[in-house]
Amino acid sequence: MNISNESIRALVRDGEVHSSVYTDEQLFALEMERLFHRRWLFLGHESQLPEPGSYFTGRLGQVPVVCVRGEDGQVRTLINRCPHRGAMVCQGTAGKVPKLVCPYHGWTFELSGKLNWIPLREEYTGAACDRLHDLQEVAAMESYRGFLFASLQAPASSLSDCLGHFSTTIDNLVDRAPGGGVTAAPVLIRHKYRANWKLTLENLNDTLHARVAHSAAARAAQVVARALPAGQADPTLNMMTANAKPLEAFRDLTQVTEAGGHSYFGAHMPTSYGQIQEEYTEALVRAKGRDEAQRILGVERHVGIFYPGSSWHARYQTVRIMQPVRPDLTEVIGFVFRLDGAPDGLLESAMHYCNGSTSAFSTVITDDLEIYEGIQRAARGAPGWLQIARESRRRAAGPGTGSYPATSEAYIRSQYTSWLDAMCGAAA
């Protein structure tokens, strides 16, 4: 790879970024090597691995991995590639096996990844014997409150240092469960788009696009809501109409940026749980006490971005993985979590949010995907400088590294600061 640090740094200047960051093949390869292969990435949840032998597959950047629960109860993340001829050992998205058996020649590994048996082992002689390998474990993996994070190569910081203040968003998701834990719904939902992975991360805390890009959905929901009988509200319509708020209302919300490129902003969709609110609050108060329950429900945030791989919504129990495939192809994988100990109906609004924010059929996401793909086509055909300069005046000191009006593009600038740190070799 012969892109100099100097030329990478030249792609980001005061309030602007060059659109080749979305299109350049060499930059993409470097992003995988220096960013996605060296940062903590969310992979899944412990509840997806109920027993020894349970596994699910995923990717760390471009590298296929498998998370598997061992006989010892430990969860490990192994590179999903047989050391013999390179076949993928675990198939499909999830399953349960007594041992990890390569489907090509039957090389067999313990659930820990340790080599157990190979056919005609005696025929491997000489130096080749020393190269009979276990399945390789990634450099680092940790669970944070049941959520599994891994890094392919040794990360520059511990998971807790990397999460920093962002951990409070994950805490809030788990704290909302009266039973003290959450459980992943048994199905993941995926969509993809023909554009760069960064475009989603640069959109998720963008409040200004909502009124414009999603105007048709917001207006349709307003028309339908107005025709409802007085006093009748619908949670999905409320989510759609939230996008029609005046810009002033968005400006009043606070955006928080954090070291590492993470960010979030204040609640923009309804935070009430609707009809089930009372029953749920009672369950939470019983479990946590009144003061703590109030504190937990008082943490009102919209989407949090854990740079560079995932987004988190505590109130709506939804986590999404942004999975780069090529410079111009990205897959998004959605998880929704049941709150243990909560009344049955509590999942309903979260499910609608998960569908609305991760389904390719969403009346909102389809707008965003169309925009991303248009940006990608224009960047390829007419490369040039793009603006990320909006609103640099900070609010009074708060958590994280900066607090801004939620109409600011500070969170995008913060992502590029982190991006440059990774791409040019500085510590993350």
Added chain:
Amino acid sequence: MTSDDRTRLGQAEDLLALEDRLLRDRQFRQWLAMFTVDGAYWIPVSPAQADPLLAPSHIYESRPALDARIERLYDARVLPQLPVSRVSRLRARPWLVSSESDGMEVVSPFQLIEARQIPDEHDELRIFAGECLYRLVPDSDAPSGWRIRLKRVDLINSESAFFGVSILI
């Protein structure tokens, strides 16, 4: 099959033919009117999903959320529908899954091709295929004598990551 069931199946075929015509002609409000007031439109991610509220779906909308999806399609600024998709639907004859006094269920396999012109790009042709299950309830005011309480679409590739979809399947 009893003669009563044969009559019912004929009525279901009329209903599905009406649905195909309305969707072809982009008469979405009239299509919505084919549903009961508690009707729902469901495209699950997994064919194993039995409850739409226990796991995510591509679409699970009852009314009035479904009304908003339909209303949006009449807005001139629906970006992913500029220009609108053209759709060709093929539908196989439905069969009866259950027939009770208060309703019936029919299943009809379908194949659908969507043509979408992507600006500055290739014209895209996409195939959707699978089975539609209709849970129908009698309603003497409906043209076929039945309304849709549930339309469930099981796509053969339901677990896939899809590019954006703005048509009704």
